[in-house]
Amino acid sequence: DAGVIQSPRHEVTEMGQEVTLRCKPISGHNSLFWYRQTMMRGLELLIYFNNNVPIDDSGMPEDRFSAKMPNASFSTLKIQPSEPRDSAVYFCASSSPLGLAVFRQFFGPGTRLTVL
Amino acid sequence: GQQLNQSPQSMFIQEGEDVSMNCTSSSIFNTWLWYKQDPGEGPVLLIALYKAGELTSNGRLTAQFGITRKDSFLNISASIPSDVGIYFCAGPGDFGNEKLTFGTGTRLTIIP
Numbered sequence: 001d002a003g004v005i006q007s008p009r010h011e012v013t014e015m016g017q018e019v020t021l022r023c024k025p026i027s028g029h030n031s032l033f034w035y036r037q038t039m040m041r042g043l044e045l046l047i048y049f050n051n052n053v054p055i056d057d058s059g060m061p062e063d064r065f066s067a068k069m070p071n072a073s074f075s076t077l078k079i080q081p082s083e084p085r086d087s088a089v090y091f092c093a094s095s096s097p098l099g100l101a102v103f104r105q106f107f108g109p110g111t112r113l114t115v116l
Numbered sequence: 117g118q119q120l121n122q123s124p125q126s127m128f129i130q131e132g133e134d135v136s137m138n139c140t141s142s143s144i145f146n147t148w149l150w151y152k153q154d155p156g157e158g159p160v161l162l163i164a165l166y167k168a169g170e171l172t173s174n175g176r177l178t179a180q181f182g183i184t185r186k187d188s189f190l191n192i193s194a195s196i197p198s199d200v201g202i203y204f205c206a207g208p209g210d211f212g213n214e215k216l217t218f219g220t221g222t223r224l225t226i227i228p
Contacts, residue, residue, distance in 0.1 A: 004158075031214055043159075043204070043218045055213060091158050095214065100166050103147045103208050105216060107158030 002026070004108035006092050012114045018080040021111045024073055025094030033105060034067055034077050035091040043091075049075065082115045089113070120205055120219035128225045135192040137222045139205030148188040149206040149216070150179050159204055163190070192224075200226050 005024040013019055025032045033048040047057040049069045057067070064083070069075040079086055089112050093105040122139045129135060139148070147166055151159035163174050165181035165188060172179055176193045188207075192199055205219040 042220055045215060048215065050214070056215060093158075100147065100164075102214055103149065103216065104161055104164055105149075106161060107151075110156075110158050 004092055004094055004106055006090075006108035006111050008111060009109060010112045010114075012116065013082055014116050015083055016081045017115075018078065019082045019086075019113060019115075021077040021090050021092075021113070023075045023077070023092030023108060025075070025092070026096075026106055027073070028096065029094035029106075030072065030097045031095045031102065031105075032069060032075050033093040033095075034075070035093065035107075036088045037091060037110070038088045046077070079113075082113075084115045087113055087115050120207065120217055122203075122205055122219040122222050124222060125220070126223040126225065128227055129195055130227050131195060131197060133195050135195055135199070135224060136189065137191075137203060138187060138189045139219050140187045141207065141217075142186075143209070144185040145188075145207035145209075146185065147208055148179070148181050150177075150188070150190050151204045151206060151218075153202045153204065153221075155201070162203075195224075195226060197226055200224055 007022045031050045034046040035043050037043045046059045047067045052069045067077045089110045091107050091110045093107045095105045119142050149164050150162045153159040163172050163179040168185050169183050170181040178191045180189045202221045202223050204221050206216045209217045
């Protein structure tokens with residue numbers, strides 16, 4: 001079975017540009033999570049969706065960040081405008097709705113974002 | 117907020133040695149998860165624990181859910197080069213939802 005798919009794997013952009021990160025969760029999983037990982041702050045949850053609905057976006061750093069989940073198999077995280085401090089690895093994860101498995105999150109390979 | 121403290125922060129061992137690391141919480145957790153992250157990759161789930169006192173193995177890995185429900189341990193026996201990476205503990209906090217709190221990680225390095 002395919003795992004969580006993220007694209008692109010690497011993104012280099014200039015300050016002020018719009019960046020869109022994409023994620024396809026594991027088929028049948030109904031929760032999707034966006035994380036950011038940096039050396040200084042570790043792994044931080046930005047936002048998560050359940051059944052395509054945003055449940056908790058308290059980790060979204062500011063209005064420049066937005067996330068959507070138009071259907072069960074696709075989500076985007078957009079940064080507009082991007083800033084150098086947004087440079088990080090962004091992970092998408094998904095989990096199954098079945099019992100205790102809801103806490104078992106499966107991560108994608110990540111998108112390494114560099115904002116110059 | 118909830119915090120998960122992992123120790124040690126880093127370990128330098130020789131191939132073949134056993135490894136022990138632990139994770140402590142400031143509050144009670146009802147589930148403990150252990151992940152491993154290889155360089156340039158996303159965290160991979162190793163073991164999930166659901167009951168206090170539970171001991172679960174996955175190959176050379178063994179994890180335990182502490183009786184107090186505020187800690188968990190991960191042991192790796194007879195380490196091999198591919199064990200190198202960062203190990204994270206995680207657990208659902210008292211958020212009342214599916215959010216996980218992640219520990220700060222233990223970086224394992226194997227000395228040739």
